[in-house]
Amino acid sequence: MTDAYIVGVDMIKFGRFPEKTVPQIGAQAALMALDDCGLSIQHMQALYCGNLGQASGMVGQRLLQEIGQTGIPVVNVANACATGATAFREAWASVKAGLYDVVLAVGVEQMGKGLLGGAGGKTGIPKEGLMGSGTMPAVFAEAGMEHARHYGTTFEQFAKVSVKNHHHSTLNPKAMYQIETPLEEVMNAEMISYPNTKLMCSVNVDGSAAAVICSEKKARELGLMDRAIKVRASVLASDPWQERDLVMPDVNSCTQKAAKEAYEMAGLGPDDIDLIELHDCFATAEILHYGNLGICKQEDAGRMIDEGEVALGGRIPVNVSGGLLSKGHPLGATGIANIYEVSTHLRNEAGARQVEGAKIGLTHVIGLGSACAIHVLERAS
Amino acid sequence: MSNQPLPAVPYLKIPGDGSPYLEGQKCGSCGSTFLGERSVCSKCGARDQMSAVTLPNSGKLYSYSIVYRSFPGIEVPYISAIVDLDDGTAIKGNLINVEPDPANIAFDMPVEVVFADALGRKDADGNSYLSYFFQPKT
């Protein structure tokens, strides 16, 4: 099988664009990714389009109405918060399999403000607040408290994730928020679902990100290897059976499974990774994944944040983009936005937040329900 | 409209005579228990091995969150709790009769299942509902 490379990748600065349609928001990133490699829509042999909010709305085809209806096959993808990464992976697989030489993957989302989560079924009575909470801040708080019960992780350690990621965001002009938040401010912010305060929850925003994926032969032919990023591994996992699945969505076992398979596919281990963009939808979530991705033992996750090992300049910087906590979390776009961030470092184009000498990076997203997508990326030249 | 309260979830059973109880399904092949009806085991994949079991009314607190922000009209704060019942079945619900403060909540604290009106909630037809809650075991 051929190797597949990212030759063009970009994201728009996330924000709120109620005056635009979903395809219009997606079209912006698509054009930016094409411009990043100097190709046009006429070069693209297929489009893989990730969007959750209008999953039955043929967003990919409508996106082509914005940027060029060339008649190529369009696959619309929905996979919770792993939607963008899944669209990217489908695009990667099509190149890897030799079906196409160059394809486009787009992730796009337009979100409302407010709480996400299930309000219960349509019949009978509402279950929220009667049988616990199905809101996302509470669900991820419970997952964090599970880590606390096993490893003694503290409210303060969870809060430090927000301090770190918000600090990183001040170096990223594409983050929705670029504001420092000292520890007391994070801990004293409005409590949403203990231990997640308002500053420990990701921001609902609109956004899009896109990538052009190319076979090695075609990338060489087009003279695009200089800035190309090799996809060393692409893995998607669903959640294997766990005893509390029915009441506690599991983000751990699918991440562990995907990470193990990704390291095997890439032929390397966690020690080889120079930076990580992972799914910090809530501050409690980030801590879980240090151990799940194998960059430390589960019981050392709190120490990793205490000692700055996961901060820019530390042993293995995590979420130097500012993460979902500050960059924002447009569900369908997030997976490709993470790929954009890591690619930008591998290209040594990340400016003030550049992870020095970064050669290999990892991206991770989790869609509750659950879907985990991991990509291992490497600078080609 | 029913004269009697209806169960808030299908796995809460209200017998004509006797006390309400929670019902699970146990896999005859691997022994796993599940809340709610099913015909195939999601752990081992066995088909048609499920049989109904009455779940115990006591367990231990596994994890929780104290919810301060919920949907409009939902009274806060409250404790959203994951409980492991004594037979290993995991169940989620409100932990009541405890001040919602982490200082008062310990992992593995023994809790019991109690049945009570569903916080006054009624459906579109005006029916009342019976729900379950957890409270510290006395």
Ligand SMILES: [Zn+2]
């Ligand atoms: Zn079974």
